[in-house]
Each structure stands twice: as structure tokens, then as C-alpha cells.
Amino acid sequence: MFPGADEYGVDIDVDDADTDRLLSVTPADVAEGTSAAHQTSSGDVDAPAALSFSRNVFLPLTTACRYTCTYCTYYDVPGEATLMSLDEVRDVVKMGADAGCTEALFTFGDAPDDRYTEIHRQLDEWGYDDILDYLVAACEVALEEGLLPHSNPGDLTREQFATLAPVNASMGVMLETTAAVDAHSGGRKKTPGQRLNTIRAAGEEGVPFTTGILVGIGETWRDRAESLLAIRELHERYGHIQEVIVQNVVPNDRSDFDRPSIATMRRVVAMARVALPEEISVQVPPNLSEAASLVDCGVDDLGGVSPVTDDYVNPEYAWPALQELADIADEVGVPLRERLPTYGRFLPDDVRPAATTAAPAPRHGDAWIRPPIAERLRDDDVHGERLRRVARGVGPLSTPDR
């Protein structure tokens, strides 16, 4: 049982034999398809036929967070934390829509605790009960301006997902690891059980979901294997995981973690590709990883990149330009494809790409995509047209020479 799992009633038992098989995977296994672990996974693993990415704007709605993870430069302490106004949100999403983006990425930490009196006072003055109540309003602004919200607001309950799902095309939270690591220690810390509970709640509520592991924060190889298998188990129950990010920690102003070597990342990516069913994409962030060196290990997605905003979680590591993504794809000899934040199999029938098979219906409710998002995708305006064209893989933009 993983740390904190009892507290949240999370019943995931990763099989030791599965873990051992995954630990035997090497990058060559992916290329050659010969390992025992590979053969007992969901089927043959082919080299990716394409690399995908989504074009987004990054909105750090608040820099307040109740936790203090030691590798994190995102959060600000009480008194220094910021809160974007809805006017600021509107300015950014309009700029993004003008630049051809499809995704409004609302990423922040976990709900500000009582220490953040100024944040709570401001939310109250603006007429909102809490940061999630405010997030709904911010998502509505993004939809009005033509972008699809994808929110990563930390740990949530099923009820909170039910509130946020109608205004989000997809959502996410990083599992990071199923291990108890010192990087999460201290008076305020998130736990693996809490993260797994969030991923489970997303599945119960039928939310297309992104998660991932963080490599190099003190976890062991066995922890990495178990983390991937725990994600797989939750996906097998609910079918909601669309992509798994394999992210390396990076040194920054607040910490001096060693950046994992390319060899380490190649092995972890290969393990992810073998552990996860084919319909789940394996993603590496190209601003933090040497993506071109990892693609042959099973990477098929480069995540969200922004032509207009910074990566506020890793501000020292700028997004690559679209041309750089194209160069990575050229280097590995596969086409580059733009996608929406929501993967095609979760989209409504009339928007889904013709060659993409629909995901089985969610356990809860009728559809993965709620009416406000479906309506946005169908809108007869320039934004609806852009979203539909990206969904179907026919636009709107690529690099100038493509």
C-alpha cells in the first residue's frame, strides 16, 4: 500500500512480478519489442508514427499553494503570492487565441491554506468563495474568448471535479511518485495517497485526464515502476488517462537536485511505454528534456508549448519555438501534429478525427466532454473553426515551411 493510501481509501495493489518485469525493460526493448515485460503488456510497442503537441497559453491563476515541495519555484509565500484578475485572464487568452492557440492551461498549486489571508480577502472582495469557484469563472472567460480550458489545480475531490468538468476540456495532476520522498516532507506536504485519490476521482467523474511522474526527486527505480503501474491500474478501471508525462527534475533557485541523465530518462520513458496501454501517450516536456534523444524510447507527445506565455512552473527553462519542435520531429523522422488539450478519442462524434475510435463511455454520465465544451467546439465562429480544424488534424497552423 502506498503512503497515505489508507487515509483516502485508495486500494491499488501493484503486483511485485509486474514491477520486476518492468524493471527489466531497457530502451532497446521498445525498439526491438523483445522483453518479457513488453510481451505481457498491452501488445507490441511500435516506434511513434508522429509527435503531437498542443498550442497553449499558460495562466498562473495564483502562485499561492498550501505546500512547499523542495524542488518547486512556482509557489510564493503568503504576502507575496499573486492572483490574476479576470481582466488579466481575458487579455492573455485573447492574445493566445489571436496567436492560434487552442488551450488555456490553468496551472497552480493546491488550494491556498489559511496563511494566505490576502488571497482569501481578494477572492471574497471579488465575490468568490474560494480559488476553485474563481477558476470556474476564469475558465468561462477562456471559453468566451475561444480557448479550451485545461486545468491543473492540485488535489481535488470527486465533487470538485463535478463542478469543474463542465468548463474544462480535460484536466490533470502530476502523480510525481508513489513513494514518500524527502522532497515532500515538512509540515505541509502532499502524499501519494492524496494524488492517487485525485486521479481516481477524475476517473469516477469521467474527466479526460493527464498525469505523470517526476524523475529525480529521491525516488528509486522500483518507485518509478510502481508509480507507472499504479497509473495503469487506475486507467484500467476508468479509461480516463490520456497522457503520462515523464518529467525530469531540474536544478533551480530553490534546490540543487541533479538533473537525471539521458540514460536514466531513456530507461524511464521505455518503462512508461511498456507499462501503459497504447492509447495513452507518453510525453516529455521539450523545454526540460532532450526530447530528440528520448523519442525512440516511446515518446509520442511533446506537451503544450506556448507562443505567447512563459512556463511559470519552470521559468528558467523557456518553451521551444514551434520550429524547434519541428526540428525534433525532423531529427527522428516523424511528422509533427497539432492536437487539442483533449485527445481525439474523448471528443464528440462530430468533432473527432475520422480515423480515431471513440473511447468507451465514462462510467459516470453520458460523455467525456460536457455540453459547454462541446458547444464551444461546434460554435460557428473563427474560434470554433480553428478548434475543429486542429481536432481533425487539418490546421490551423504549423511552422512556416510546413
Ligand code: SF4
Ligand atoms: S510542486 Fe505544486 S504542490 Fe508542490 S509547492 Fe509547488 S505548486 Fe505547490
